Amino acid sequence: MSIFVPMQDQAVSVSELTYVIKGLLEEGIGDVLVSGEISNFKQHSSGHRYFTLKDADAQIGAVMWRTRSLTFRPEDGMRVLVRGRLSVYPPQGKYQIDVSAMRPEGVGDLHRAFEQLREALRARGLFDADRKVAIPRRPRSVGIATSQTGAALQDMLSTINRRYPLLDVVFRPTLVQGDGAADDIAKAIIELDAAKLDVIIIGRGGGSLEDLWSFNTEVVAMAIANARTPIISAVGHETDVTISDFVADVRAETPTAAAVLVTPITVDDLLEALDERMLGMTSIVRTRIDDMLETAESFVDGRAARRVTERIHLRQQRVDELVSRTSRGIQQHTNRMRQHVEHMTQYLTSLHPLAPLRRGYAVVERNGVVLGPSGRVQTGDTLVVQRFSESSTVEVRTTTPPTILPPTSEHHGNEGENSNT
Numbered sequence: 001m002s003i004f005v006p007m008q009d010q011a012v013s014v015s016e017l018t019y020v021i022k023g024l025l026e027e028g029i030g031d032v033l034v035s036g037e038i039s040n041f042k043q044h045s046s047g048h049r050y051f052t053l054k055d056a057d058a059q060i061g062a063v064m065w066r067t068r069s070l071t072f073r074p075e076d077g078m079r080v081l082v083r084g085r086l087s088v089y090p091p092q093g094k095y096q097i098d099v100s101a102m103r104p105e106g107v108g109d110l111h112r113a114f115e116q117l118r119e120a121l122r123a124r125g126l127f128d129a130d131r132k133v134a135i136p137r138r139p140r141s142v143g144i145a146t147s148q149t150g151a152a153l154q155d156m157l158s159t160i161n162r163r164y165p166l167l168d169v170v171f172r173p174t175l176v177q178g179d180g181a182a183d184d185i186a187k188a189i190i191e192l193d194a195a196k197l198d199v200i201i202i203g204r205g206g207g208s209l210e211d212l213w214s215f216n217t218e219v220v221a222m223a224i225a226n227a228r229t230p231i232i233s234a235v236g237h238e239t240d241v242t243i244s245d246f247v248a249d250v251r252a253e254t255p256t257a258a259a260v261l262v263t264p265i266t267v268d269d270l271l272e273a274l275d276e277r278m279l280g281m282t283s284i285v286r287t288r289i290d291d292m293l294e295t296a297e298s299f300v301d302g303r304a305a306r307r308v309t310e311r312i313h314l315r316q317q318r319v320d321e322l323v324s325r326t327s328r329g330i331q332q333h334t335n336r337m338r339q340h341v342e343h344m345t346q347y348l349t350s351l352h353p354l355a356p357l358r359r360g361y362a363v364v365e366r367n368g369v370v371l372g373p374s375g376r377v378q379t380g381d382t383l384v385v386q387r388f389s390e391s392s393t394v395e396v397r398t399t400t401p402p403t404i405l406p407p408t409s410e411h412h413g414n415e416g417e418n419s420n421t
Contacts, residue, residue: 014093015090018088018090018093019088019090021088021095022087022088022090025086025087025088025095026085026086026087026088029086030085030086031083031084031085031086032083032084032085032086032097033081033082033083034053034060034081034082034084034097035079035080035081035082035105036053036054036055036059036060036079036080036082037053037054037055037077037078037079037080038051038052038053038074038075038076038077038078038079038080039051039052039053039054039059039076039077040052040076041074041075041076046066047065047066048063048064048065048066049063049064049065049066049070049074050062050063051064051074053080053082053097060095060096060097061089061094061095061096061097062082062084062096062097062099063096063097063098063099064084064099064100064102065098068099068100068101069218069219070102071103071113071117071182071213071216071217071218071219072103072104072109072112072113072114072116072117073113073116074102075112078104078109078112079104079105079106079109080102080103080104080105080109081102081103081104081105082097082099082101082102083099083100083101083102083179084097084098084099084100084101085097085098085100086098101179103213110209110210110213111209113216114209114216114243117216117217117218117221117243118243118246121218121221121243121246121247122246126221126225126246126247127246127247131225132249132250133230133249134230134249135199135230135232135249135250135261135262136198136199136230137264138264138265139167139198139199139262140167140168140198141167141168141169141170141197141198141199142160142167142168142169142170142197142198142199142200142201142262143169143170143171143172143192143195143197143199143200143201143229144156144169144170144171144172144200144201144202145172145173145174145185145188145189145192145200145201145202145203146173146174146176146201146202146203146204146255147173147174147175147176147204148171148173150176150204150205151205152203152204152205152234152255153171153255155254155255155256155259156201156234156255156256156258156259157169157259159256159259159260159263160259160262160263163259163260163263164263164265167262167263170192170195170197172188172191172192174187174188175214176204176214176215177204177207177210177211177212177213177214178214181214182214182215182217182219182220183219185202185214185215185220185223186219186220186222186223187223188202189202189220189223189224189227189231190223190227192229193227193228193229196229197229198229198230199229199230199231199232199262200227200229200230200231200232201231201232201234201252201255201258201259201262202215202220202224202231202232202233202234202235202244202248203232203233203234203235203236203252203255203258204235204236204255205236205255206236206237206240207236207240212235212236212240212242215233215235215242215243215244216242216243216244217243218243220243220244221243221244221247224244224247224248225247230249230250231248231249231250232248232249232250232251232252232258232261232262233245233247233248233250233251233252234251234252234253234254234255234257234258236254237253237254238253238254357386357387357388358388360388362385362386362387363385363386364383364384364385364386365383365384365386366381366382366383366384371383377396377399378396378399379396379397379398379399380395380396381395381396382394382395382396383395383396
């Protein structure tokens with residue numbers, strides 16, 4: 001891009017001049033870190049934020065796109081520290097800051113931003129007790145996310161090694177303050193959660209509110225809330241409270257206290273338990289030996305033999321009683337089953353289609369079809385009469401109405417339908 005020279009003879013357009021100025025600002029100055037007071041803050045319906053950054057003597061426009069995350073709600077009059085890139089907005093010929101990150105600068109503003117985020121996350125249920133997961137009573141592995149050079153790491157490692165050196169420790173070094181720290185902490189939580197450990201500790205040593213601010217960000221809070229692994233927040237000293245403490249499953253007063261929480265059973269506890277178990281086993285063995293000695297002595301003087309004989313006689317008598325009771329039960333059950341079988345046999349026999357033949361009745365068939373109560377017989381029909389003891393073939397010569405009607409209403413008026421042979 002050529003640099004514009006004001007005194008040259010050839011005229012340039014306003015757009016060309018503006019883009020030259022834009023290039024000079026972006027390439028000559030570029031990224032800036034500026035502190036100032038917010039004025040005329042507007043949150044557009046598109047999600048973009050527009051405001052003016054000013055001090056007592058000057059002001060500059062600023063824009064922060066909706067894709068850039070914020071951990072607080074900006075307000076007019078709030079002092080902030082912004083990081084961004086100096087640029088020009090060509091349609092209006094105004095230079096402005098394209099803001100990539102912004103945080104409150106004053107302690108009062110930090111507290112206000114802290115309260116705003118805390119209330120917003122509380123309303124979303126991230127602090128609810130029913131979503132928190134208990135720390136395992138005997139964890140076998142722990143992930144630690146903190147600064148590699150901080151004293152907090154050494155305090156936690158020395159405490160774990162002293163109390164329970166068998167605990168498997170996975171360390172993921174992270175930034176704990178400054179630019180990019182919040183995103184790095186969130187990424188560390190995601191990586192340790194994917195490692196399927198028993199518990200995760202995130203934290204750092206003490207510091208000012210500004211130093212601890214990475215743990216007061218929404219990105220870290222959401223990483224904790226979305227993790228499936230129980231998380232202990234151990235940030236700062238006992239008096240320090242961060243957003244991560246509210247979202248985490250457990251808050252530890254210090255990093256050292258977090259190391260104690262993940263080592264509830266120490267080597268001393270194990271040794272003491274072994275000693276108690278050994279004393280218990282020794283006592284059991286001694287008791288068994290004493291019992292065996294007493295039994296041996298009783299055999300010598302005949303007491304044991306008499307007790308054994310008495311117990312055998314009692315067992316024999318008990319067996320005889322059981323045999324008698326069982327025999328009676330079997331006999332009674334057999335009789336009941338026999339009666340039931342006889343009854344069912346009689347019942348099933350009575351249901352047999354040919355059972356009435358035993359009582360003198362006959363089955364009449366014509367052309368292989370049994371004649372029912374409504375069957376009509378005509379002169380000249382050839383019938384087969386099946387009695388219990390014989391079967392006969394007959395020819396019908398005459399038919400007469402029945403002399404006795406069945407006692408059912410269905411035969412009233414149908415006397416001519418029944419026939420005698």
